[in-house]
Amino acid sequence: MVNVHYVFDPMCGWCFGAATLIESLSNNPEINLQLHPGGMRERAPIEDSFRQHILAADQTIADQTGQTFGQAYLDRVASDQPVILDSFITAQAILAAQQLDGQGAEMLKRIQLGHYQQGRSVYEADTLAELASEMGIEAEAWQQAMKGAEHDVMPAVNQTRQLMAAHGLRGFPSMLVEQNGQWQAITVSQYYRRPDAWQALWQTLTQA
Template sequence: MTKVHYFFDPLCGWCFGASPLIDHLVQRDDIQLNLHPGGLFDSRELSPETRQHFLESDQKIHSMSGVEFGAAYQAKMRDADSVVLDSMLPIRAILAAAQSGYSATEMLKRIQLAHYQQGKTVHSVEALNSLAADMGIPADTWNEIFAQTDVQPEIASTTSLMMKQHLRGYPSMTVEIDGQWISVPVQSYFGNLKAWETFWNQLSR
């Protein structure tokens, strides 16, 4: 198994752009994917200028990666009286999914789709409970583990690892080869799944 470390934030548009690449890694049986969530947003209200900047970045991400930013999301970013982004509860949901015995990457994907396509407020407990139910996580298990999950140690670990590996920004990725963590230029493969697959096939030989 090839160990891969993925550094991300669930509300990072460029990480959403990387989602087809992450899907490919999840489907492989020769890759062990380790998630390292960061905390970009802590209940941050976006100014109109920031919202416009994000929408412009989203267009670039779409052109490079092919991921679709939904009409509901775009309307919310353009027209809502207030837009608040908070990574903390979505990260807690991702960690809680794994601790419940389910897929952390699946929860990440559902959070990204709910935010970037459906325009949902994914830092609401109700929205995250609904995503957990859709994944088939029993409500009693989910409620107990979600309530007890602490995101801060994980975020601190992510920050420490990124500093140690000289990684800047999300998404970042490293692969362990002969005891060394080698950086993988994720964004270079946006929109080119064939080259991405070839890269990992050659690495796994």
Template sequence: MVNQLPATLHYIYDPMCGWCYGAAPLVQAAAQLPGLTLQLHGGGMFAGSARRPVTPELQAYVAPHDRRIAALSGQPFGSAYTEGLLKDLGAVLDSGPPITAILAAQQLGGAQQGLAMLGRIQQAHYVQGRRVAEAEVLQTLALAQGLEAEAFATAFQALSGPATLAHLAASRQLMQAARVQGFPNLVLERADGRLQSLELSRFHGQPAPWADYLRGTLQADVTPA
């Protein structure tokens, strides 16, 4: 008999990252494993000065990547997104407000609520083609998740601006410490503080083999009881 040492799985993501959407089933599978604490770290790919309006050039760049993500992961991209949002020249891609909403959900209900909010934001963006940078849309998603309206609005307001920027800065520091770039990234932190970047790309669309790989990784440091 062996004891599995406790570990933390750091998920470095961006809600506007298509590959993060493709990896969503893998992250959900990881979140179900016992003995593993999940922590979410928003990256801010399109936050602040990096926010981007939708343009024909952006659509032309994003579309082939989305098709590849769909083919590898099986994640659906709805026509409201491909033929709607990506052609809506009044829309803006801004990671900041969605990350704030995820932080608010997490504050109200822990990492699982934060992960659930990320999933709702991804579905709203990539399937329903909604403008998820708008506070009204995020409030609607929070209500659909079962979060209390006033509590979410209060948390969202408190976490907007400087608090979200501080979170993004901390995420970048973690990426430097783990020596990883881009999104998504999953970094396993052992009980002794060691950081290990986990391979994701070869498991797209394969949550069960991914879970087996992660279990094996978690058991690498077990000792006899």
């Protein structure tokens, strides 16, 4: 079993670009994927003057990663509708889902799709509850898990920052492999649009 530490932010566009790579790891029985949320933004509205920059950056991400940004999301950013980025309540939801049968990676995927493809307000607790319901999580269990995870968010974010500092990681997404007492950084961006190379990398690492 290989321990893989994934440093990310739910509201990071490049992390959405890497989503298919991460999903393949979460589905690999030889890999223990550990999620480390970064705490990039706390309930931060996108200013009107910054919206065109966001759209241009998203186009760059799409071009380089092959990921698709949904029309509902693009229309929302281009309009006068509010777009609020909240790394903390989304991280809370991921931690809550992880407590419920280890579904953190699936919740991250749902949040990213909800935001970047469906244009949903993933900064709202009700929307996150809808995502949990779509995953088959019962409402009462979800509310209890969210309540418990509320106190875990800042410790998790602080742990992520310490991990990044200790290993010289800069920005999101970042990744570390912990194996046989050794740590190795993986440059995720080298594998955008290279799924075969990504699979070959992990086949080599899991057989080491």
